[in-house]
Amino acid sequence: MFLNLKTAVAAIALSAVAGTAFARDLVINFDDLNPGPKKGFEDAVEKFKAENPDINVIVNINDREAHKTAIRNFLTADAPDVTSWYPGNRMAPFVDAGLFQPVDDVWEENGFSEDLSAIKATMSRDGKIWGVPYSYYQWGIYYRKDIFGLLELEEPQTWDELLAACGKMKENGVTPFTIGTKFLWTAAGVFDYINLRTNGYDVHNALTAGEIKYTDPRIVATFDNWEQLINECGFVDNHASMSWQDAIAPFANGDAAMYVMGNFSVDGYKNAGLTEDQIDFMPFPTISADVPPAEEAPADAFFIPTNAKNVEDAKKFLAFVARPDVQTDWNKTIGQLPINSKADISDDKFIQEGFALLNAATGLAQFYDRDAPAAMAKAGMEGFQEFMLDPSKKDAILQRLDEVQAEVY
Amino acid sequence: MTHAVLPETETRSEPGWLRRNKLAIAPWIFLIPALIFFAIYVVIPIFESLWLSLYQWNGLYDAEGNSTAVWVGFQNYVKLWDDPNFWTSLRNNIAWLVLYMLAVPLGLFIALFLNQTVTGMRFYKSMFFFPFVISQVVVGLIFGWFYNPDFGVVGTVWKAMFCEETTNILGNTTFICERPVPDILSSEQWATYGIIAAGLWPQIAYCMILYLTGLNNVAADQIEAARLDGAKGWKMLWYVVVPQLKPATFIAVVVTVIGALRSFDMIAIMTQGGPFGSTNVLSHYMFEVAISEYGERYGYGSSVATVLFGIMLFFISYFLWRMYQDEKGGR
Numbered sequence: 246m247f248l249n250l251k252t253a254v255a256a257i258a259l260s261a262v263a264g265t266a267f268a269r270d271l272v273i274n275f276d277d278l279n280p281g282p283k284k285g286f287e288d289a290v291e292k293f294k295a296e297n298p299d300i301n302v303i304v305n306i307n308d309r310e311a312h313k314t315a316i317r318n319f320l321t322a323d324a325p326d327v328t329s330w331y332p333g334n335r336m337a338p339f340v341d342a343g344l345f346q347p348v349d350d351v352w353e354e355n356g357f358s359e360d361l362s363a364i365k366a367t368m369s370r371d372g373k374i375w376g377v378p379y380s381y382y383q384w385g386i387y388y389r390k391d392i393f394g395l396l397e398l399e400e401p402q403t404w405d406e407l408l409a410a411c412g413k414m415k416e417n418g419v420t421p422f423t424i425g426t427k428f429l430w431t432a433a434g435v436f437d438y439i440n441l442r443t444n445g446y447d448v449h450n451a452l453t454a455g456e457i458k459y460t461d462p463r464i465v466a467t468f469d470n471w472e473q474l475i476n477e478c479g480f481v482d483n484h485a486s487m488s489w490q491d492a493i494a495p496f497a498n499g500d501a502a503m504y505v506m507g508n509f510s511v512d513g514y515k516n517a518g519l520t521e522d523q524i525d526f527m528p529f530p531t532i533s534a535d536v537p538p539a540e541e542a543p544a545d546a547f548f549i550p551t552n553a554k555n556v557e558d559a560k561k562f563l564a565f566v567a568r569p570d571v572q573t574d575w576n577k578t579i580g581q582l583p584i585n586s587k588a589d590i591s592d593d594k595f596i597q598e599g600f601a602l603l604n605a606a607t608g609l610a611q612f613y614d615r616d617a618p619a620a621m622a623k624a625g626m627e628g629f630q631e632f633m634l635d636p637s638k639k640d641a642i643l644q645r646l647d648e649v650q651a652e653v654y
Numbered sequence: 655m656t657h658a659v660l661p662e663t664e665t666r667s668e669p670g671w672l673r674r675n676k677l678a679i680a681p682w683i684f685l686i687p688a689l690i691f692f693a694i695y696v697v698i699p700i701f702e703s704l705w706l707s708l709y710q711w712n713g714l715y716d717a718e719g720n721s722t723a724v725w726v727g728f729q730n731y732v733k734l735w736d737d738p739n740f741w742t743s744l745r746n747n748i749a750w751l752v753l754y755m756l757a758v759p760l761g762l763f764i765a766l767f768l769n770q771t772v773t774g775m776r777f778y779k780s781m782f783f784f785p786f787v788i789s790q791v792v793v794g795l796i797f798g799w800f801y802n803p804d805f806g807v808v809g810t811v812w813k814a815m816f817c818e819e820t821t822n823i824l825g826n827t828t829f830i831c832e833r834p835v836p837d838i839l840s841s842e843q844w845a846t847y848g849i850i851a852a853g854l855w856p857q858i859a860y861c862m863i864l865y866l867t868g869l870n871n872v873a874a875d876q877i878e879a880a881r882l883d884g885a886k887g888w889k890m891l892w893y894v895v896v897p898q899l900k901p902a903t904f905i906a907v908v909v910t911v912i913g914a915l916r917s918f919d920m921i922a923i924m925t926q927g928g929p930f931g932s933t934n935v936l937s938h939y940m941f942e943v944a945i946s947e948y949g950e951r952y953g954y955g956s957s958v959a960t961v962l963f964g965i966m967l968f969f970i971s972y973f974l975w976r977m978y979q980d981e982k983g984g985r
Binding site: 310313317320321322338339342343344391392395396417418419427428429482483485486487491494498499500550551552614619620622623627628630631634645648652 | 712713714715716717719722733736738801802803804820822823824825826828830834835837839840926928929930931942943947948949950951
């Protein structure tokens with residue numbers, strides 16, 4: 246009797262399992278509630294559903310900061326089948342704890358190694374590939390075209406041209422650069438670019454991987470160039486009490502002419518009342534001519550947790566998000582760049598310039614705070630802010646960053 | 655009759671254990687719910703956190719749900735000793751403790767000032783008490799704007815005094831200053847004091863309300879007697895009024911010390927510990943290394959928490975000892 250009951254229960258349980266397996270739930274956690282990104286994601290999910298009517302897609306969308314906290318729990322406790330996250334060092338803790346599973350087979354079957362080649366290194370760790378990216382955006386210098394016009398300036402191509410342009414701006418009472426370093430990461434953007442142009446992509450990676458010291462002559466050279474930029478160009482006063490949005494105010498008012506930023510800032514300029522005729526984009530000028538061009542291009546990607554229940558369909562979704570047509574539509578909606586080199590882009594001039602820029606790049610950095618481990622990134626960015634406020638502290642700052650580096654890695 | 659008496663004498667000679675000890679047991683029964691919650695939410699986490707400070711852990715569990723923590727013994731504390739940010743935080747904690755104490759005398763003077771009968775006094779009292787009622791976060795925001803060099807009161811006044819209004823290259827209004835506007839919250843030297851000043855605002859109000867209630871209990875006959883003896887002004891205050899306010903002073907000191915040590919909200923709102931960590935205090939530093947976006951070092955954060963716990967324990971034990979002594983004296 247008891248035995249019978251047990252088999253009956255087992256049979257019911259089995260049929261229940263079979264039932265859910267037939268409906269094939271696919272749970273996806275996404276991390277952006279802002280209207281544009283949310284719509285881009287939802288449109289893509291609709292398309293995926295239409296192509297795969299047998300899969301029951303369940304979507305959880307959370308706000309970015311909340312997602313950063315929640316992911317630390319849900320990967321263990323209640324793993325979705327697919328989650329959005331960031332490549333580079335941001336994925337490292339999860340990869341090392343065995344919470345993501347490798348997706349090399351997805352890359353192989355779909356020929357992503359070719360179509361997504363620029364980002365492959367960033368998606369890899371320990372010789373395996375861990376996710377599939379769907380979007381990225383370029384960094385560079387956004388500048389006031391009207392001020393450049395009044396001062397008869399061209400887009401500077403080289404470091405010397407930039408310094409000369411700055412001299413002319415200062416003569417006319419224009420502060421060359423605006424920036425808001427209250428939340429630190431904006432200073433890291435400037436550092437990354439000077440470092441990428443002084444030493445190149447390999448040194449950037451070696452530094453953020455802890456392989457070379459901050460007192461290394463190459464990094465010191467980066468800081469020397471930065472000091473020159475601070476002295477001969479200069480940033481707005483009080484930048485340490487401004488967020489990146491606050492720093493748009495002097496840019497919009499015409500007090501400052503340039504801003505080292507990512508493409509997401511264009512919306513901010515337009516909201517501040519600037520039109521497309523007043524602003525333009527240029528790549529960060531070259532410093533050392535023999536360094537191959539590398540750019541900052543932080544990417545957003547999808548990963549499959551180790552505890553995912555429906556791995557098969559998760560891989561299907563990952564293959565789907567990297568398809569050229571999907572990336573084309575998605576990135577048109579969110580105003581960013583598709584990573585798949587076969588995808589098309591919108592005719593927005595910033596996107597066009599960014600696409601050309603990133604396609605010509607030999608390496609794509611993810612940004613200092615995504616490439617370096619958290620503790621190092623924090624100390625490093627505090628050091629950058631301190632340096633920008635008082636460049637004479639350079640040696641002490643670099644010394645201290647070496648100590649942090651020795652402890653972190 | 656005899657039949658009925660017998661069982662009663664039996665219970666009287668042999669009362670149940672519960673009955674015999676009911677006076678000793680009753681308080682415990684009432685305390686049990688509070689004790690259970692206190693244990694779950696306070697005592698056990700304290701020991702867990704002490705234990706965690708001996709591990710290196712990024713807060714993650716692996717796919718099977720095992721913790722990824724690695725035992726490192728007292729290494730976190732050794733690191734702490736060499737960590738300049740830790741010493742900065744500790745120094746700032748001491749600055750908070752010392753300067754926050756200003757709230758006690760200032761609160762007393764405002765209380766003395768408000769302790770008079772004038773029409774509308776209740777309104778003035780509530781206005782002075784107001785900063786304590788609003789959230790610390792709001793106080794932090796208000797002071798953050800107050801100090802802002804671009805649009806805050808400080809910036810506006812400074813611009814009126816030292817800056818010249820001109821038009822820039824595009825014809826928009828801009829300011830050219832002889833001396834740059836002081837940026838208090840971004841200055842390594844001044845930011846901490848700027849935040850303490852903001853923190854004092856509600857704390858003074860708190861001390862004031864404690865003293866106001868204390869002043870209600872000051873014996874009028876003693877004041878009268880002192881006045882007949884010719885005491886007035888400072889002497890009256892110091893020798894007659896202040897001794898009678900001793901209980902209020904004690905509580906004011908206790909809440910101020912604890913308030914200074916747990917200062918977190920304002921720092922998180924006004925500077926996030928910046929510029930470059932110079933306004934951190936232990937509680938915020940702990941948050942930064944353990945829980946914030948660039949933290950994820952839970953073991954190290956726990957060791958910071960342990961140090962803060964030690965400091966608090968020192969003060970709290972002293973206060974409890976003092977209270978115990980007073981009660982013994984009172985009996």
